[in-house]
Structures are given as C-alpha cells and as structure tokens.
Amino acid sequence: MTPPIGSQLVDLGSALLLLTCFGIVAQRRLSACVDLFALQSIFLALTATLVALLTGIHHIYIAAALTIVIKAIVIPRILKKVIERLNVSRELVMNINVPASLLICGVLVMVAFLITQPIIPFGHLLTRDSLAIALAIVLIGFFTMIARQKAVTQMIAFLVMENGLFLGATAATYGMPLIVELGVFFDVLVAALIAGIYTNRLQDAFDSVDTAHLSELKE
Numbered sequence: 289m290t291p292p293i294g295s296q297l298v299d300l301g302s303a304l305l306l307l308t309c310f311g312i313v314a315q316r317r318l319s320a321c322v323d324l325f326a327l328q329s330i331f332l333a334l335t336a337t338l339v340a341l342l343t344g345i346h347h348i349y350i351a352a353a354l355t356i357v358i359k360a361i362v363i364p365r366i367l368k369k370v371i372e373r374l375n376v377s378r379e380l381v382m383n384i385n386v387p388a389s390l391l392i393c394g395v396l397v398m399v400a401f402l403i404t405q406p407i408i409p410f411g412h413l414l415t416r417d418s419l420a421i422a423l424a425i426v427l428i429g430f431f432t433m434i435a436r437q438k439a440v441t442q443m444i445a446f447l448v449m450e451n452g453l454f455l456g457a458t459a460a461t462y463g464m465p466l467i468v469e470l471g472v473f474f475d476v477l478v479a480a481l482i483a484g485i486y487t488n489r490l491q492d493a494f495d496s497v498d499t500a501h502l503s504e505l506k507e
Contacts, residue, residue, distance in 0.1 A: 294342040301335030302418040309428045313389050316378045318440050322367045325444050329359035332451050339458055347466040354473045363480045370484045384435040393428050400424035418459040425452030439490055443483040450476055
C-alpha cells in the first residue's frame with residue numbers, strides 16, 4: 289500500500305469516527321447511543337490497526353485490540369445492563385435540543401479545522417490530517433456532556449472525548465507509549481464501572497437518572 293493511499297484510508301477512518309459523533313448527538317434512544325459508541329470504537333480500532341500496518345509500530349496493534357475488547361464489547365455491555373436496570377429507554381428532556389445541537393456541532397468542527405490548519409503543514413506523519421477531526425471529536429464530546437441531562441449519555445460523551453484523544457495521540461505522535469495506553473484503558477474501564485454504580489445510586493435516590501437532581505443535594 290502506498291503512503292498516499294494509506295493516509296487517505298486513515299482520513300476515511302477518522303471521518304467515520306466523526307460521523308458517529310453526529311449520530312450520537314442526533315439520538316434520543318440511550319441504547320442506540322451505546323451502539324453508536326461501540327461502532328465508533330470499532331472504527332477507531334480499525335484506524336489504529338491501519339496506522340500500525342503503515343508504520344510498523346507494533347504496540348499500536350495491542351492498543352487496537354484493547355479498544356475492541358474494552359470499548360466495543362465490555363463497556364457497551366455494562367452500559368446496556370445499566371439502561372435495562374433503570375428501565376429508561378429515551379432521553380426526552382435535554383439542555384439543548386437535537387437540531388440546535390447538530391448545528392453547534394457543525395460549528396465546532398469548523399472551529400477545530402481553523403485551529404489546527406496552521407499546525408498541520410508542519411507535520412510529517414501520515415496521520416497529520418486526522419488531527420483536526422480528533423480535536424472536533426473531543427469538542428463534540430465535551431459539548432454533548434453539557435447538552436444532555438442523563439448520566440448514561442454524559443458517560444458516553446466522556447468516552448467519545450477519550451476516543452478523540454486516542455485518535456489525536458495517534459495522529460500527532462503515532463500513539464502514546466504502551467504503558468501509558470494500558471493505564472488509560474484501565475482508567476476508562478474503572479470510570480465506566482463507577483458510572484454504572486453512580487447512575488444506580490442516582491436512580492435509587494431520585495427515581496431518575498437526570499443529573500440536574502444533584503443540585504438538590506444538601507449536607
């Protein structure tokens with residue numbers, strides 16, 4: 289595979305990641321958001337595998353395999369069990385509605401490209417063009433955490449941000465050292481488990497997983 293074709297395939301994989309972000313923002317069904325996150329993680333793993341194949345950096349294969357196991361299989365199963373237990377299928381009330389959210393996300397993508405445009409020409413890596421998309425994914429994940437009220441979708445938004453950071457690290461430096469990536473995967477898994485316990489406690493206390501109720505807590 290020639291470097292230009294490989295670079296374009298990496299860009300295609302990154303674009304598919306960004307597309308799933310818009311899918312998550314447009315979805316009200318919680319289980320569909322989880323499925324889209326799992327799909328995004330699969331695209332991320334395939335993109336990382338392609339980068340490993342093009343560069344010959346073997347530890348990226350391990351990171352890609354962990355992405356499939358933890359983010360595409362284990363965490364979605366945890367979140368699905370939480371949704372089933374809470375018996376909440378849709379997010380009816382949002383801080384910002386879906387059409388406005390999609391419009392804002394479009395603006396965030398343009399902002400990400402404007403910020404990274406002066407930096408990208410100085411890079412010499414095959415993945416340098418994915419840096420703008422990685423930043424866009426991080427910004428959309430952060431915005432989704434603000435726009436949604438359910439703890440489950442806020443957790444998915446946090447995981448989307450982490451996927452964006454992973455893609456950014458791959459785009460900027462061909463990935464972080466293996467020991468750092470292992471630590472990040474462990475932290476993400478622990479965060480998902482804590483979020484599951486947190487949402488259950490929230491449901492028990494307020495009969496809802498709306499995080500707006502947390503403002504009612506008093507000492």
